[in-house]
Amino acid sequence: MPLPTIDDIRAAAERLRPHAVRTPLLESNRLNDQLGGRVLLKLETLQRTGTFKFRGAYNKISRLSKVAHPGGVVAASSGNHAQGVADAARMMGLAAAIVMPSQAPALKIARTKALGAEVILYDRDSDDREAIFALVARERGAVMVPPFDDPEIMAGQGTVGLELMAQAEAMGALPDLVLAPCGGGGLISGVAIAVRAANPKAQVIAIEPYGFDDTTRSLASGRIESNARPSGSICDALLSPSPGKLTFAACRDQSVTGAVVSEQQVRQAMRFAFQELKLVVEPGGAVGLAALLSGTVPLNGQTVAVVLSGGNVDPGLFAEILNGS
Amino acid sequence: MPLPTIDDIRAAAERLRPHAVRTPLLESNRLNDQLGGRVLLKLETLQRTGTFKFRGAYNKISRLSKVAHPGGVVAASSGNHAQGVADAARMMGLAAAIVMPSQAPALKIARTKALGAEVILYDRDSDDREAIFALVARERGAVMVPPFDDPEIMAGQGTVGLELMAQAEAMGALPDLVLAPCGGGGLISGVAIAVRAANPKAQVIAIEPYGFDDTTRSLASGRIESNARPSGSICDALLSPSPGKLTFAACRDQSVTGAVVSEQQVRQAMRFAFQELKLVVEPGGAVGLAALLSGTVPLNGQTVAVVLSGGNVDPGLFAEILNGS
Numbered sequence: 001m002p003l004p005t006i007d008d009i010r011a012a013a014e015r016l017r018p019h020a021v022r023t024p025l026l027e028s029n030r031l032n033d034q035l036g037g038r039v040l041l042k043l044e045t046l047q048r049t050g051t052f053k054f055r056g057a058y059n060k061i062s063r064l065s066k067v068a069h070p071g072g073v074v075a076a077s078s079g080n081h082a083q084g085v086a087d088a089a090r091m092m093g094l095a096a097a098i099v100m101p102s103q104a105p106a107l108k109i110a111r112t113k114a115l116g117a118e119v120i121l122y123d124r125d126s127d128d129r130e131a132i133f134a135l136v137a138r139e140r141g142a143v144m145v146p147p148f149d150d151p152e153i154m155a156g157q158g159t160v161g162l163e164l165m166a167q168a169e170a171m172g173a174l175p176d177l178v179l180a181p182c183g184g185g186g187l188i189s190g191v192a193i194a195v196r197a198a199n200p201k202a203q204v205i206a207i208e209p210y211g212f213d214d215t216t217r218s219l220a221s222g223r224i225e226s227n228a229r230p231s232g233s234i235c236d237a238l239l240s241p242s243p244g245k246l247t248f249a250a251c252r253d254q255s256v257t258g259a260v261v262s263e264q265q266v267r268q269a270m271r272f273a274f275q276e277l278k279l280v281v282e283p284g285g286a287v288g289l290a291a292l293l294s295g296t297v298p299l300n301g302q303t304v305a306v307v308l309s310g311g312n313v314d315p316g317l318f319a320e321i322l323n324g325s
Numbered sequence: 326m327p328l329p330t331i332d333d334i335r336a337a338a339e340r341l342r343p344h345a346v347r348t349p350l351l352e353s354n355r356l357n358d359q360l361g362g363r364v365l366l367k368l369e370t371l372q373r374t375g376t377f378k379f380r381g382a383y384n385k386i387s388r389l390s391k392v393a394h395p396g397g398v399v400a401a402s403s404g405n406h407a408q409g410v411a412d413a414a415r416m417m418g419l420a421a422a423i424v425m426p427s428q429a430p431a432l433k434i435a436r437t438k439a440l441g442a443e444v445i446l447y448d449r450d451s452d453d454r455e456a457i458f459a460l461v462a463r464e465r466g467a468v469m470v471p472p473f474d475d476p477e478i479m480a481g482q483g484t485v486g487l488e489l490m491a492q493a494e495a496m497g498a499l500p501d502l503v504l505a506p507c508g509g510g511g512l513i514s515g516v517a518i519a520v521r522a523a524n525p526k527a528q529v530i531a532i533e534p535y536g537f538d539d540t541t542r543s544l545a546s547g548r549i550e551s552n553a554r555p556s557g558s559i560c561d562a563l564l565s566p567s568p569g570k571l572t573f574a575a576c577r578d579q580s581v582t583g584a585v586v587s588e589q590q591v592r593q594a595m596r597f598a599f600q601e602l603k604l605v606v607e608p609g610g611a612v613g614l615a616a617l618l619s620g621t622v623p624l625n626g627q628t629v630a631v632v633l634s635g636g637n638v639d640p641g642l643f644a645e646i647l648n649g650s
Contacts, residue, residue, distance in 0.1 A: 024349040026371060045603040046351060107600070271640070275432070278370040278636030280603040311603030315596070319644035 003250050004151040006197040009158035009190065012059040016159055019091065020055055021047050023160075025167035025305070030276050035292060037299035038173060042164045042307045045281055049111070051237070051310030052160050052187055053084030059156030060145055061088040071141030072096055076133040078124075079108025080237050080310055081147040086117035097142060099133050105236060105314045124231050148186030149244025158190025164305050165198035173303050175202055179288035180307040182206035182215045182258070184240035185247030187309060192254035195305075205297060206251065206258045207287040209235040209266060215243045215251065216258025224248055234263050234317075237284030237310060259297050265290040267321050273308070274322060285310040328575050329476040331522040334483035334515065337384040341484055344416065345380055346372050348485075350492035350630070355601050360617060362624035363498060367489045367632045370606055374436070376562070376635030377485050377512055378409030384481030385470055386413040396466030397421055401458040403449075404433025405562050405635055406472040411440035422467060424458050430561060430639045449556050473511030474569025483515025489630050490523035498628050499524055504613035505632040507531035507540045507583070509565035510572030512634060517579035520630075530622060531576065531583045532612040534560040534591065540568045540576065541583025549573055559588050559642075562609030562635060584622050590615040592646050598633070599647060610635040 023043045031039035044052040061073060072095030075085040082098040089096035096117040100109055101124035113119055122132050137144050146153060161178070168175055178195045182188045185206065192204040206215050212233055217225040226242040233239060243251070261269075266283050269290035273281045281289070288306040291297040297304075348368045356364035369377040386398060397420030400410040407423040414421035421442040425434055426449035438444055447457050462469050471478060486503065493500055503520045507513045510531065517529040531540045537558050542550040551567040558564060568576070586594075591608050594615035598606045606614070613631040616622040622629075 021351070024351075024371075026346070026349075029373060046349075048354060050603055274605055274640065274643070278375055278605040280599055280605060315599065315647040318599070319647045322640040322644045 001151055001246060003246060003253070004155040004158065004190065004193060006193060008151065008155040009162050009194050012155040013159045013162050015059055015062055016055055016156065019058060022163060023047055025164050025171070027171065028277060035299045037301050038303040039292070040168055040173060040175065040303070040305045042160060042305060043279065044160060044307055044309045045279060045285060045311035049083040049087050050312045051080040051084065051285070052157055053080045054087055055159050056153035056156030056186055057081065057084035057145060058088040060150065060152040061085065061092055061094065064092060064094060064143060066093045069094060069143050071143070073145050074099070074133065074137045074140065074142035075145040075147065076129050077147055078236050078239060079104045079112065080312060082108065082112040082117065083115060085145050086112050086115035090116045097136050097140065099129060099136060103231060105312070107314045108312055148184035148240070149246050151246065153186050154190040154246065154250065156190070157187045158194045160187065160307055161191035161194030165195055168305060174199055175305040176302040177297065177304040178202055178204045179207055179291055179297060179304060181238060181284055181287045181309045182208050183238035183284065185215055185243045185251060187307065188256060189247040189250035191307065192251060192256050196254050204254060204256045206256055207291045208258060208260050209233045209238055209287060210260055210262045212238055213258065213260045214241065216260055218243050218248055219251060219256060219258050234266060235284035235287060237282065238287070259291050261287050261290040261294060261296055265294040269293055270321050279308065280311045280313065280318070281308050282310050282313040326476055326571060328571060328578070329480040329483065329515065329518060331518060333476065333480040334487050334519050337480040338484045338487050340384055340387055341380055341481065344383060347488060348372055350489050350496070352496065353602060360624045362626050363628040364617070365493055365498060365500065365628070365630045367485060367630060368604065369485060369632060369634050370604060370610060370636035374408040374412050375637045376405040376409065376610070377482055378405045379412055380484050381478035381481030381511060382406065382409035382470060383413040385475065385477040386410065386417055386419065389417060389419060389468060391418045394419060394468050396468070398470050399424070399458065399462045399465065399467035400470040400472065401454050402472055403561050403564060404429045404437065405637060407433065407437040407442065408440060410470050411437050411442035415441045422461050422465060424454065424461060428556060430637070432639045433637055436637070473509035473565070474571050476571065478511050479515040479571065479575065481515070482512045483519045485512065485632060486516035486519030490520055493630060500527055500630040501627040502622065502629040503527055503529045504532055504616060504622060504629060506563060506609055506612045506634045507533050508563035508609070510540055510568045510576060512632065513581060514572040514575035516632065517576060517581050521579050529579060529581045531581055532616045533583060533585050534558045534563055534612060535585055535587045537563055538583065538585045539566065541585055543568050543573055544576060544581060544583050559591060560609035560612060562607065563612070584616050586612050586615040586619060586621055590619040594618055595646050604633065605636045605638065605643070606633050607635045607638040
């Protein structure tokens, strides 16, 4: 399959315009002062379903129809892609079956059901997700909606980058650095294509949690690397075992690099977002902010745009993090 | 003193433009579906210092100078006005002394100090705030910055209404209803003047917490009424004993009405904001949302704009509310 182009991302933006939230790009004086540069935050936490995932799902699913695709759609997801697919399918009148790990946050499972999807649970540590996914697709004749390694998904997520560069320009800013969380790479690859079409000198950095740095290592070695474990990070949205073929190729084309943050840095970033920014950010959504606050990615007076990619966090975990435990 | 006019509010907006955040007006599909109407949220939680209070404080303090006002400024506040004044004074190079109740949230006291102000604590239940305030002003020769009953403060807060009507128009929406939290009435009076200049048919509603419904009762009786108690609500930002002379007169001119919500409804609204909107809203900032979610203000298919006025809430209290206790 070909990689998406900037024109594919522009077409996705047109498709999404009536339905997706044009999320704010917020400049934080507090962060500017603290970090010594200009910090712009892209609030995908305020997107439909609470994460950027609606963009890619809708871009793909809006081209299907109930008549041509009576089996509906099927997706495998730890939670955020699930909600994006369920919401987009419901808008198109299509049935949605979602294969989810039983270890996913309870909130994400409940919300996927609330959006009208059928949820099929599996055990992340013992079951074969791909086999279950393929079986459901075959039995129902459902269209598979992959979480990231798909040109239409990548183009949809890339609209985050298209928007943020236009919003930055309207604020008189040109980002030197763009940071986004990275699981399988759908967001970072789409964002990289869009950002570098607007500013070819911009450096795009994929931020990953410790122990799940498959993309960072792949970009350093030049070939697709995998994580040692399938689970075990607070960043439940970023646990893909390895980058996709397409997402990796697109990141390489755009000279994306990677950086890694610790769980402690993620928790601190979530507390900072609560206290200083008044924003609810889920662990996987806060890794970019964590990379800045911890100095993992130094700012050095530059202008940086950071994607806060989602806000779906269980209240119990959030309370625990606020209490510093 | 004369009431502020729409021209005063426009002039305040010009003054604030380079310094205040033009906070987003967010449409929530989730709320539209649930309430059966069109719901626009004005996110003053994302304003400098975490509340709208910076607007009024800066509008007043930016006209002072270090040379003409060597004694700086003094304000009495439970916390949010304190931070607005401290931030604005610091920007103008003026000293700021803030008289705060020792019962104010620890976070608000700490942040006021962090903004460079000197904090003078008093006991809300036993000490005479006005006497302490006047003493400090006299001793230092400081300019008093009142929390609400002042034309420049009201005009500054009114820029919230000016912005939201312009943003709504850009979204193809004309609010029938505008809801804002009400303590002493600086925000609601300024917003009412701005909103009704844009749409004279709009109904502006002051939302107050149970037991602190002085403005609601005053607007119903036609004369200034007081609260029975000085403290005892989770909504620490809304505990003024009675509306001001100017704020009351402005509200009456603009046919503002009042509505009251319970503490339970406020807690539910804060949980809703966390879970569905990914926003941190403090108790006093959430009363407008509480009025809608509880049906206290019915929507009936109309378009409503709700000001979420602030997000300065102690992490411990927020965690307790998330846990439902």
